[in-house]
Amino acid sequence: MNELITAIPTGITAFIATNLDDLVILTLLFSQVNATFRRRHIVIGQYLGFCTLVVASLVGFLGGLVLPSHWIGLLGLVPITIGLNCLLNPESDASAETETETEFSHSSAFASFVSPQAYSVAAITIANGSDNVGIYMPLFANSTFSELLVIVAVFLLLVGVWCYLTYKLTCQRALANLLKCYGNNLVPFVLIGLGVFIILDSAALTPIILAAICLCLMGLIKTIQISKFKTQSLSS
16 A cells, blocks of 8 residues: 555656656647637647557556657657748648638537647657656556556646646736737747757757758748649639
8 A cells, every 4th residue: 555655656756757848838839729729639639649658658668669769759850840830831820720710619529539730739749758758667667567557547647737737827818918929939949949859869860860851841841832822823
Protein backbone atom coordinates (compact mmCIF):
# COMPACT_ATOMS: atom_id res chain seq x y z
CA MET A 1 0.00 0.00 0.00
CA ASN A 2 2.84 2.38 0.84
CA GLU A 3 4.35 1.77 -2.57
CA LEU A 4 1.08 2.69 -4.27
CA ILE A 5 0.81 5.88 -2.20
CA THR A 6 4.39 6.77 -3.13
CA ALA A 7 3.56 6.23 -6.81
CA ILE A 8 1.13 9.19 -6.74
CA PRO A 9 3.71 11.95 -5.95
CA THR A 10 6.17 10.17 -8.22
CA GLY A 11 3.71 10.38 -11.12
CA ILE A 12 2.89 14.02 -10.36
CA THR A 13 6.57 14.98 -10.22
CA ALA A 14 7.42 13.13 -13.44
CA PHE A 15 4.46 14.68 -15.29
CA ILE A 16 5.21 18.25 -14.21
CA ALA A 17 8.91 17.87 -14.99
CA THR A 18 8.20 16.70 -18.54
CA ASN A 19 5.17 18.84 -19.42
CA LEU A 20 5.85 22.37 -18.19
CA ASP A 21 6.54 23.49 -21.77
CA ASP A 22 3.12 22.17 -22.80
CA LEU A 23 1.50 24.91 -20.69
CA VAL A 24 2.74 27.56 -23.12
CA ILE A 25 1.83 25.55 -26.21
CA LEU A 26 -1.65 24.64 -24.96
CA THR A 27 -2.35 28.24 -23.94
CA LEU A 28 -1.47 29.42 -27.44
CA LEU A 29 -3.57 26.66 -29.00
CA PHE A 30 -6.62 27.53 -26.90
CA SER A 31 -6.22 31.17 -27.90
CA GLN A 32 -6.64 30.11 -31.56
CA VAL A 33 -10.03 28.42 -31.06
CA ASN A 34 -12.51 29.29 -33.83
CA ALA A 35 -15.24 27.68 -35.91
CA THR A 36 -12.94 25.04 -37.40
CA PHE A 37 -10.53 24.59 -34.51
CA ARG A 38 -12.50 23.70 -31.41
CA ARG A 39 -11.54 23.17 -27.79
CA ARG A 40 -12.36 19.47 -28.12
CA HIS A 41 -9.79 19.14 -30.92
CA ILE A 42 -7.10 20.37 -28.53
CA VAL A 43 -8.18 18.13 -25.64
CA ILE A 44 -8.57 15.03 -27.83
CA GLY A 45 -5.31 15.73 -29.66
CA GLN A 46 -3.45 16.23 -26.38
CA TYR A 47 -4.77 12.93 -25.02
CA LEU A 48 -3.98 11.08 -28.27
CA GLY A 49 -0.45 12.43 -28.36
CA PHE A 50 0.23 11.83 -24.69
CA CYS A 51 -1.20 8.29 -24.78
CA THR A 52 1.09 7.56 -27.74
CA LEU A 53 4.09 8.66 -25.65
CA VAL A 54 2.97 6.47 -22.75
CA VAL A 55 2.49 3.47 -25.06
CA ALA A 56 5.96 4.04 -26.55
CA SER A 57 7.38 4.07 -23.03
CA LEU A 58 5.44 0.94 -22.13
CA VAL A 59 6.84 -0.84 -25.18
CA GLY A 60 10.33 -0.11 -23.91
CA PHE A 61 9.31 -1.20 -20.42
CA LEU A 62 8.05 -4.52 -21.76
CA GLY A 63 11.37 -5.12 -23.50
CA GLY A 64 10.11 -4.75 -27.03
CA LEU A 65 10.85 -2.10 -29.56
CA VAL A 66 12.67 0.91 -28.13
CA LEU A 67 12.33 4.10 -30.12
CA PRO A 68 15.63 5.98 -30.46
CA SER A 69 15.36 9.58 -29.31
CA HIS A 70 16.60 10.92 -32.67
CA TRP A 71 13.73 9.15 -34.44
CA ILE A 72 11.26 10.90 -32.17
CA GLY A 73 13.20 14.11 -32.74
CA LEU A 74 12.41 13.95 -36.47
CA LEU A 75 8.77 14.58 -35.53
CA GLY A 76 9.91 18.14 -34.87
CA LEU A 77 9.37 18.61 -38.61
CA VAL A 78 5.61 18.48 -37.92
CA PRO A 79 5.35 21.74 -35.91
CA ILE A 80 7.85 23.35 -38.29
CA THR A 81 5.64 22.47 -41.28
CA ILE A 82 2.49 23.69 -39.53
CA GLY A 83 4.23 26.91 -38.47
CA LEU A 84 5.62 27.60 -41.94
CA ASN A 85 2.20 27.00 -43.48
CA CYS A 86 0.58 29.44 -41.03
CA LEU A 87 3.32 31.99 -41.71
CA LEU A 88 3.34 31.73 -45.51
CA ASN A 89 -0.35 31.04 -46.04
CA PRO A 90 -2.25 32.91 -43.29
CA GLU A 91 -5.37 33.52 -45.37
CA SER A 92 -6.05 29.78 -45.67
CA ASP A 93 -7.24 29.55 -42.07
CA ALA A 94 -9.67 32.43 -42.51
CA SER A 95 -11.14 31.07 -45.73
CA ALA A 96 -11.45 27.57 -44.30
CA GLU A 97 -13.25 28.95 -41.28
CA THR A 98 -15.80 30.75 -43.47
CA GLU A 99 -16.43 27.78 -45.75
CA THR A 100 -16.83 25.12 -43.08
CA GLU A 101 -18.38 26.96 -40.14
CA THR A 102 -21.81 25.37 -40.67
CA GLU A 103 -20.35 21.91 -41.22
CA PHE A 104 -18.34 21.93 -38.00
CA SER A 105 -21.18 23.37 -35.95
CA HIS A 106 -22.96 20.02 -36.44
CA SER A 107 -19.92 17.74 -36.19
CA SER A 108 -20.10 14.70 -33.96
CA ALA A 109 -17.72 13.52 -31.27
CA PHE A 110 -16.43 10.88 -33.69
CA ALA A 111 -15.58 13.59 -36.22
CA SER A 112 -13.41 15.22 -33.57
CA PHE A 113 -11.37 12.05 -33.29
CA VAL A 114 -10.75 11.77 -37.01
CA SER A 115 -10.33 15.50 -37.65
CA PRO A 116 -6.94 16.72 -38.91
CA GLN A 117 -7.03 19.43 -36.22
CA ALA A 118 -6.95 16.84 -33.44
CA TYR A 119 -4.21 14.89 -35.19
CA SER A 120 -2.16 18.06 -35.65
CA VAL A 121 -2.30 18.73 -31.91
CA ALA A 122 -1.41 15.08 -31.25
CA ALA A 123 1.57 15.34 -33.61
CA ILE A 124 2.86 18.44 -31.82
CA THR A 125 2.48 16.70 -28.46
CA ILE A 126 4.38 13.64 -29.70
CA ALA A 127 7.08 15.73 -31.33
CA ASN A 128 7.62 17.56 -28.05
CA GLY A 129 7.72 14.31 -26.10
CA SER A 130 11.23 12.93 -26.50
CA ASP A 131 12.00 13.95 -22.92
CA ASN A 132 8.78 12.26 -21.79
CA VAL A 133 9.79 8.92 -23.29
CA GLY A 134 13.33 9.26 -21.96
CA ILE A 135 12.04 9.76 -18.41
CA TYR A 136 9.01 7.46 -18.50
CA MET A 137 10.90 4.38 -19.73
CA PRO A 138 13.23 4.08 -16.70
CA LEU A 139 10.41 5.20 -14.39
CA PHE A 140 8.14 2.43 -15.67
CA ALA A 141 10.98 -0.10 -15.67
CA ASN A 142 11.57 0.49 -11.95
CA SER A 143 7.87 0.21 -11.06
CA THR A 144 5.73 -2.75 -10.20
CA PHE A 145 2.63 -3.40 -12.27
CA SER A 146 0.39 -1.85 -9.59
CA GLU A 147 2.60 1.23 -9.35
CA LEU A 148 2.61 1.49 -13.13
CA LEU A 149 -1.19 1.57 -13.21
CA VAL A 150 -1.28 4.31 -10.56
CA ILE A 151 1.34 6.42 -12.35
CA VAL A 152 -0.44 6.15 -15.72
CA ALA A 153 -3.76 7.04 -14.05
CA VAL A 154 -2.13 10.11 -12.49
CA PHE A 155 -0.69 11.08 -15.88
CA LEU A 156 -4.07 10.84 -17.62
CA LEU A 157 -5.75 12.88 -14.88
CA LEU A 158 -3.09 15.58 -15.08
CA VAL A 159 -3.46 15.87 -18.86
CA GLY A 160 -7.05 16.97 -18.24
CA VAL A 161 -5.89 19.35 -15.49
CA TRP A 162 -3.30 20.83 -17.86
CA CYS A 163 -5.95 21.41 -20.54
CA TYR A 164 -8.33 22.98 -18.01
CA LEU A 165 -5.67 25.30 -16.57
CA THR A 166 -4.51 26.53 -19.94
CA TYR A 167 -8.09 27.07 -21.13
CA LYS A 168 -8.82 29.10 -17.99
CA LEU A 169 -5.70 31.17 -18.64
CA THR A 170 -7.09 32.20 -22.02
CA CYS A 171 -10.35 33.22 -20.28
CA GLN A 172 -8.49 35.93 -18.37
CA ARG A 173 -9.43 39.15 -20.11
CA ALA A 174 -5.98 40.76 -20.15
CA LEU A 175 -4.26 37.62 -21.38
CA ALA A 176 -7.06 36.84 -23.82
CA ASN A 177 -6.84 40.33 -25.38
CA LEU A 178 -3.06 40.02 -25.63
CA LEU A 179 -3.29 36.62 -27.30
CA LYS A 180 -6.08 37.84 -29.58
CA CYS A 181 -3.95 40.75 -30.79
CA TYR A 182 -0.65 38.93 -31.12
CA GLY A 183 -1.48 35.22 -30.93
CA ASN A 184 -1.98 34.67 -34.66
CA ASN A 185 1.37 36.28 -35.40
CA LEU A 186 3.13 34.53 -32.53
CA VAL A 187 1.92 30.96 -33.03
CA PRO A 188 3.86 30.22 -36.27
CA PHE A 189 7.14 31.33 -34.71
CA VAL A 190 6.46 29.35 -31.52
CA LEU A 191 5.74 26.21 -33.56
CA ILE A 192 8.81 26.67 -35.76
CA GLY A 193 10.99 27.38 -32.73
CA LEU A 194 9.59 24.34 -30.96
CA GLY A 195 10.30 22.09 -33.94
CA VAL A 196 13.84 23.44 -34.35
CA PHE A 197 14.56 22.93 -30.65
CA ILE A 198 13.19 19.36 -30.71
CA ILE A 199 15.29 18.39 -33.73
CA LEU A 200 18.53 20.01 -32.57
CA ASP A 201 18.13 18.89 -28.97
CA SER A 202 17.67 15.27 -30.07
CA ALA A 203 20.49 15.55 -32.64
CA ALA A 204 18.12 14.19 -35.27
CA LEU A 205 19.53 16.54 -37.93
CA THR A 206 22.44 18.93 -38.24
CA PRO A 207 21.62 22.66 -38.42
CA ILE A 208 22.66 22.81 -42.09
CA ILE A 209 20.44 19.88 -43.11
CA LEU A 210 17.57 21.30 -41.05
CA ALA A 211 17.92 24.68 -42.75
CA ALA A 212 17.91 23.00 -46.17
CA ILE A 213 14.77 21.00 -45.29
CA CYS A 214 13.04 24.17 -44.07
CA LEU A 215 13.82 25.91 -47.36
CA CYS A 216 12.41 22.92 -49.26
CA LEU A 217 9.27 22.99 -47.11
CA MET A 218 8.84 26.70 -47.79
CA GLY A 219 9.15 26.08 -51.52
CA LEU A 220 6.68 23.20 -51.36
CA ILE A 221 4.13 25.26 -49.41
CA LYS A 222 4.45 28.12 -51.87
CA THR A 223 4.08 25.75 -54.81
CA ILE A 224 0.92 24.26 -53.35
CA GLN A 225 -0.40 27.74 -52.63
CA ILE A 226 0.20 28.88 -56.24
CA SER A 227 -1.36 25.68 -57.58
CA LYS A 228 -4.50 26.22 -55.49
CA PHE A 229 -4.70 29.84 -56.65
CA LYS A 230 -4.47 28.81 -60.29
CA THR A 231 -7.12 26.13 -59.79
CA GLN A 232 -9.48 28.63 -58.16
CA SER A 233 -8.87 31.13 -60.94
CA LEU A 234 -9.67 28.58 -63.65
CA SER A 235 -12.81 27.38 -61.89
CA SER A 236 -14.10 30.94 -61.47
